[in-house]
Amino acid sequence: MMMIFGKPAPLLFGQLLLGIINGSFYAMLSLGLAIIFGLLRVINFAHGALFMVGAFVTWGLFHYVGIGFWPALLIAPVIVASLGLGIERGLIRFTYKLDILYGLLLTFGLALVLEGLFTNGFGSSGVAYNAPDLLSGVVNLGFMFLPVYRGFVIFAAIVICTAVWFIIEKTRLGALLRAATENPSLVQAFGVNVPRLIALTFAGGVGLAGLAGVLAAPLYSVNPNMGSALIDTVFAVVVIGGMGSIGGAILTGFGLGIIQGFTEVFYPPASSVVVFAVMAIVLLTRPAGLFGKAA
Amino acid sequence: MSDAPMLSIADLNAWYDESHVLHGIGLEIREGECVTLLGRNGAGKSTTLKSIMGLVPRRAGSIRFQGIDLIAARPDQIGRAGIGFCPEDRGIFSGLTVEENLLLPPVIGPGGMSLDDIYSLFPNLRERGKSAGTKLSGGEQQMLAIARILRTGARLLLFDEPTEGLAPVIVQQIAAMIGEIKRRGFTILLVEQNFRFASQLADRHYLIEHGQVVDMITRDQLPEKQETLHQRLGI
Numbered sequence: 001m002m003m004i005f006g007k008p009a010p011l012l013f014g015q016l017l018l019g020i021i022n023g024s025f026y027a028m029l030s031l032g033l034a035i036i037f038g039l040l041r042v043i044n045f046a047h048g049a050l051f052m053v054g055a056f057v058t059w060g061l062f063h064y065v066g067i068g069f070w071p072a073l074l075i076a077p078v079i080v081a082s083l084g085l086g087i088e089r090g091l092i093r094f095t096y097k098l099d100i101l102y103g104l105l106l107t108f109g110l111a112l113v114l115e116g117l118f119t120n121g122f123g124s125s126g127v128a129y130n131a132p133d134l135l136s137g138v139v140n141l142g143f144m145f146l147p148v149y150r151g152f153v154i155f156a157a158i159v160i161c162t163a164v165w166f167i168i169e170k171t172r173l174g175a176l177l178r179a180a181t182e183n184p185s186l187v188q189a190f191g192v193n194v195p196r197l198i199a200l201t202f203a204g205g206v207g208l209a210g211l212a213g214v215l216a217a218p219l220y221s222v223n224p225n226m227g228s229a230l231i232d233t234v235f236a237v238v239v240i241g242g243m244g245s246i247g248g249a250i251l252t253g254f255g256l257g258i259i260q261g262f263t264e265v266f267y268p269p270a271s272s273v274v275v276f277a278v279m280a281i282v283l284l285t286r287p288a289g290l291f292g293k294a295a
Numbered sequence: 296m297s298d299a300p301m302l303s304i305a306d307l308n309a310w311y312d313e314s315h316v317l318h319g320i321g322l323e324i325r326e327g328e329c330v331t332l333l334g335r336n337g338a339g340k341s342t343t344l345k346s347i348m349g350l351v352p353r354r355a356g357s358i359r360f361q362g363i364d365l366i367a368a369r370p371d372q373i374g375r376a377g378i379g380f381c382p383e384d385r386g387i388f389s390g391l392t393v394e395e396n397l398l399l400p401p402v403i404g405p406g407g408m409s410l411d412d413i414y415s416l417f418p419n420l421r422e423r424g425k426s427a428g429t430k431l432s433g434g435e436q437q438m439l440a441i442a443r444i445l446r447t448g449a450r451l452l453l454f455d456e457p458t459e460g461l462a463p464v465i466v467q468q469i470a471a472m473i474g475e476i477k478r479r480g481f482t483i484l485l486v487e488q489n490f491r492f493a494s495q496l497a498d499r500h501y502l503i504e505h506g507q508v509v510d511m512i513t514r515d516q517l518p519e520k521q522e523t524l525h526q527r528l529g530i
Contacts, residue, residue, distance in 0.1 A: 172398070178390040179399055186386045189348045190400035191374030191447070 002143075007265055013144040015261040021150055021219070023257020024157030025230060028212040030237040030249040031164055032205035038181045038244035039201045042092060042103035048227030048234070049114040050206045054080045054213020055222045056118060059129045069132040073214050080210025081203040088202040093195070111228070118224035126223025135218075153215050160211065161250045168246045177201060181244065236279045242292020252290060299362070301326045301482055302347075302451060307356035309339075309346040309506075316342045318506040319356070324451070329473075329483040331493040333528060334503035340486040341383055343503070344453045347484075348380050349373050360451065375403045379444030383455040383486075387436045389429040393420055396428040397443045404448035408479070416472060417442045434465035441472065451482045458489045470495055490528060502527060 002009040029051060036044050057076040061067040067075065087110065095103040130136075131149040138145045168174040180187045180194055188194040213227075220226055237256055241248030256275050264271040282290060300323040309317040317339050324330045332340040346354045349370040358365045365373050374380070379400070388396055397413070397420060414421040417438045423431060431439060437457055444452055457473070458466045466489065473496055477483055487493040493500065494517060502510040504527065512520050 175391055175395045175399055179388045179395075182388050182390055183386055185350050185370065186380075186382060187399070188370040189350060189374050189380045190444075191371050191403050192401060193369075193371050 005266075010144055012262075012265055015265045016258065017144070017146065017150060017261075018264070019258040019261020020154055020254065021257070022260060023254040024154055025212055025216060025253075026234055026237045026257055027161050027250045027253025028157055028215075029209055029230065029234040030241065030253050031161060031246065032208035033234060033238050034241070034244055034246055034249040035164075035168070035177075035208075036202055036205040037238070038246075039177060040092070040096070040103070040198055041100055042095070042107065042202075043100070043235075044202075044205070045104060045108040045231070046087070046110040046114065047107075047206065047209050048229075048231030049111040050080055050084065050227070051209040051213045051216070051230070052118065052222075052224060052227035053083065053114060054210030055129075055217040055220075055226060056122070056213075057210070058214045058217040059127055059222045062129065063127075069214075069218070073211070076214045077207040077210040080213070081207030084206035085199060085203040087206075088199045092202065093199070111231075115224045115228065122224065124224055126221040126226070129217040129222050131218035149218055153219065156215055160208070161253075164208065165246055165250060233275050236275045240279050240282045240289055242289025245289065245291040248289060248291025300324060301328075301361060302484070303357075303359045304343075304347070305357045307343070307346055307358065308354065309342055309351045310353040311342075312352065316351075316506055317346060317354075320346075320503070320506065320508055322501050322508060322511075324482060324484055326450075326482050327477075327480055328499065329477050329485065329497045331485045331487050331497040331500045332503050333487065333490065333493065333500050333524070335528060336488075338503045339506040340503055341455050342506075344380070344455050344484070344486055347373070347378065347453060374400075374449070377404060377449050377451060379447060379449030379452045381440045381444055381452065381454045381457065383459065385436050385440040387428040387431070387439055389427060391428050392425055393428055393431065393439060394424040396439055397424075397446075400443055400447045402447050406450060407446040407448040410446060413442050413445055416445075416475060434461050434468070437461065437465075437469060438472065441469075441476075445476065445481075450480075451484065452476070454483065454485045456486055456488060458487065458492050466492055490524070 004012050029047060033044055033047050036042060054076050057079050058069070058072040061072050061075060091106060092103060095106055135149040135152050137148050139148060168177060176187065176192060176197065180192070180197055184194050216226065233256070237252045238249055240256065241252035256278065259278065260271055260274055263274040302324045305321045307317055307320040308315065320339070320343055322330070332343060334340050342351060345351050347358055349368060354366065356366060360376055360378060363376060365376060368376070388399070391399065419435050420439055420442060423435065428439065429436070441454070441457065454473070457469055461469065470492055473483065477496065485493060485497065498514055500512045501508050502512065502524070510523070512524070
């Protein structure tokens with residue numbers, strides 16, 4: 001058997017793949033968090049719960065209505081985004097003039113309520129959702145076997161992250177978002193309806209969480225706690241990448257997933273803390289994060 | 296010039312939290328005029344501009360622009376009504392390139408200058424299009440802040456201290472640009488500390504003290520009122 005750094009190659013590649021898969025979800029979730037934090041100054045603790053809702057909506061669409069994976073890729077994010085729009089207009093917007101902690105506590109409470117409701121409705125063990133036929137099976141890459149669906153998730157995550165990065169950094173809508181992040185009242189005086197821009201940004205950010213939820217449904221068990229299991233790491237990603245930095249969130253998401261995967265190979269007990277160790281080191285040396293501008 | 300003023304403000308009051316800053320400001324601007332607000336620091340000149348844009352926490356009174364009362368309108372509705380704002384800190388966005396800064400304010404109506412026109416008036420901005428907005432010199436940033444409200448179709452422009460902190464040679468350039476903007480038919484309300492600069496450009500001056508208009512001086516009256524102005528402005 002081929003060995004790399006004294007470890008069997010298949011083990012190494014397997015963990016690398018797992019790391020990239022986890023990194024894909026870190027990147028997609030931290031992207032939405034970074035966009036929302038940048039414009040709303042709200043630390044959205046409900047992000048993981050809305051990711052979970054996205055996965056349950058995907059399951060529900062098939063289970064109750066017979067709508068499969070491909071349409072769900074579009075429908076579930078729209079449903080989650082609409083829910084987000086209701087949450088922003090109905091609740092979060094009342095916290096903008098208050099201390100940043102109120103938005104954090106509100107969304108933290110919302111996360112608990114959502115998880116409680118789904119636990120009540122579906123139990124905590126979760127439900128199963130199968131990958132579409134087109135994406136089932138395994139391909140032999142020569143050095144390892146790659147489950148097709150996992151390859152698809154990585155591909156989809158890269159496409160989604162690139163598209164979002166492009167919208168934020170290279171389009172007129174993105175320029176409006178970046179400007180409103182810096183100086184919302186001036187942007188509004190130019191004739192832009194900033195409150196509406198903020199509401200749609202929140203909807204878009206949680207819609208991304210919903211989309212990540214769809215991709216996660218065939219991969220993980222669809223259960224009420226699937227979001228809270230990820231969200232701690234995702235917050236660490238946002239902090240390491242630099243609060244509000246879009247490119248930073250993407251690169252850090254993938255990077256930390258890979259670091260976590262390799263730690264699993266070389267020193268498994270450290271794999272759950274390595275992300276936070278990296279966070280501590282980054283905060284000590286670069287308090288604004290790897291890609292953040294000094295506050 | 297039509298008979299009705301383009302902008303007429305009556306009994307304008309404004310507050311920051313508990314402090315009452317404007318105490319019944321009243322002024323009028325006709326289409327095509329350049330009018331300045333003169334006064335010492337803290338007299339309420341900048342607050343008057345911010346109150347017109349709806350950027351103060353609380354305001355009351357009457358602000359009629361082209362026949363529409365804007366006192367209850369949101370800042371974006373005021374901007375869309377056709378008023379362009381160039382703030383005191385210039386408000387250049389550091390996360391945007393020069394070109395993105397220039398193109399940021401949405402076009403709200405016809406009558407704005409074309410991009411080519413703007414670039415011929417401000418040639419530096421074309422060369423620096425791809426650099427970050429705040430990498431420009433102070434004078435260039437000021438020009439960018441002026442340029443970006445010329446293409447939107449706003450016909451009334453509010454300039455808050457466009458010469459603040461700039462070298463005399465740049466101040467002369469800005470004066471020439473504002474003169475050119477006026478010749479093109481824009482209506483201008485200018486807040487200035489630099490009286491020489493203001494007197495070159497303005498048709499009329501409102502003197503503001505303690506949040507009230509205490510005098511109105513036309514260009515022709517300037518020589519005879521020189522003494523009063525010197526006392527009141529401390530220049």
